[in-house]
Amino acid sequence: MKLTTLRNLAIGLSTVLTFGTAGGASAETLRVGMECTYAPFNYKTADGDLAGYDVDVASGVARIIGAELEFVCQEWDGMIPALLANKFDLIIASMSITDKRMEKIDFSGPYRFSTGRMLGAKSKEMNLFDDAGNPIPENFNGLRVGLERATTYSSWFEDILPGADVVLYDGSEPLYLDLQNGRVDLIMTNPMKAHLKFLSKEDGAGFEFKGPTVDEVKYFGIGVGIGMRQGEDELKGRLNVALKELINSGELETYALKIFPFKLHKDEWGQ
């Protein structure tokens, strides 16, 4: 019995050391971190395959720069710490390029819009924004807001509406579930996903957008990009070249059209 466990230990240790000595981000294999539970951008299908816009972007970029890909699933709030702890080399998980994040990690150019919008029940009258598109803090009183930890939406709320009653979640799916069952009155999340996966389905029939789309660059950045550790300028250069090629060749648009009837990026990002 002891021999088996010793053998297990030996196998374990040697596996760890073998993987480890692979060195930094090489052109051979790039490990990509993503949430894997964020449909339609990165999620697992019933067949067990990863699918979504982010997955397509990752595969496209890898193909162009000639690298192999390995996907690593990671809970959102640990995404940046995990990157910094060398759990993977790239973050391709619909992560917005914000100043705050740029303090710790580096980003490629953007590959998708980043905006936020609030959702609430149709039956509840909510006058949350004035005509200029600014939120009215008093009208948020008594409303419970669901937000995902460590997102652009929670940062925006923290700064703009610090007095709001906010409940923080570990993932995005629970947000929708709890909105439906009335645990929260309002959520703020990605409007594209909200429309596709929720509002247009029967579960979301009683809900609607409350307020305009918010896209302040300070909180949402210029868009979502590929995250990587700081100092990887050579890799960043290659990724940017690859992204531009995807944009200019129209391939990025095909990824978007698989899910939405419109493209998710600005053509000027291809310059």
Add this chain to the structure above:
Amino acid sequence: MSFDFNLIAESLPLMLMGIGITLKLLVISGALGFILAVCLLLMRISGRWYLNFPAQVYIYVFRGTPILVQIFIIYYGLPQFEGVRDSILWPILREPTGCAILALTLNTGAYVSEILRGGVLGVGKGLLEAGSALGLSARQKFIYITAPIATRLALPAYSNDVISLLKSTALASTITIADMTGIARTIVADTYAPYEIFISLAIIYMIFTFGLQKLFGVIERYLGRYTRREG
């Protein structure tokens, strides 16, 4: 790798704000769980199969599945049913704290009932026979003989379970509760410094556990005050 002590100094007060919630979860679940455990225990030792069997099944299910799964089923799973949302239980289930207390209570109730049963089985038969000889009824024997002795016997194992309960409260953070662990995870998400924050949090829990162990030590000594040999 640098250890950011400044960060720890700033974060400690924030994490300690969660103590109130942690304590609330611990005390309420512990108390309700104990009551549940006593009920289950009485069902188990009743000798009647229609009480014994359901209790056994309940205990088997709740000790055989992870507490995290139980929490998730109650918090995320139950609202899937319209009936639940319209029921009188909804005000409790709507709140994450309510769900956490429910899950922790159901779970600890199962474990504690087995611990109490162990204590009951440990009561010397001779003592019970003496009770019968004195003319005590079954109910009286239970209240005056079995219960006090079983409590004292079960105490060490019970104190272990209370500590387990404390550690399980950390799982409440997975259903949006801002207890110490929940606050810590939010801080880590904002500062990207898991090492410093989680180690400080671990130390807080250890101090808590130490305090609980001391408390139970005092209780054990008090309850056992007549059993120690003098001199």
Add this chain to the structure above:
Amino acid sequence: MDVLTGWWDDYFWGALVVGKVFICSLGLMIIFGLLGAMAKLSNSRMAQNIAGAYTVIFRGTPEILVILLMYFGSAIALTAIAQIFNPDIKFVDVPPFWAGTIAISIIVGSYATETFRGAFLGVNPGSIEAARALGMSNLETFIYVRVPEMWRLALPPFGNHMLSLIKDTALISIIGLNETMFVAKQAITVTGKPFTMYIVVGAIYLGFSTVVTLFVMGVEKYGERTTVGAK
């Protein structure tokens, strides 16, 4: 129920992962437990103190915290250690499977330390004296007298430790291990039916617990086969 089609095979693979974690962590847990027990029973003050610290730290810290720390911290710590030997190594990574397995082995190992220590102390001194009288060496005494008596004493609580290992596996889903809880989360993203998905997870874990419990009962019978008049 049809909502589960297509997910059964994912659950199967997830269950397989639970099994793998169990086997690996079982081995490690026994090693940690034995090392800790021997340290506590040894004559060296330092070994006793280290083992004492080991049990205090890991019995007092929530499992989820240890797992998170092991996941984020292990890479940093191991890289630092590895760089002492080979400066060319950029990083040493520990995948979630091993971070989680080692974490739960260390935690349950700290409980096992106490169990094994109690079991070793419970070995009948008369048997040891008899072994000496027969001229057995220390090693022979250990193998033929101490260990056989000790594992029979340790078995019931050891069974509980095995169950703890199984249930703690659910927590490793938090760091991305592709076991059943993680499968459930992914399935919910696509199907929106949390209750169904988590119930399946519960059932799978209950299945594992049942197998382990039956196994322990079987081993207990085997251990008792030469005992006359077992109660």
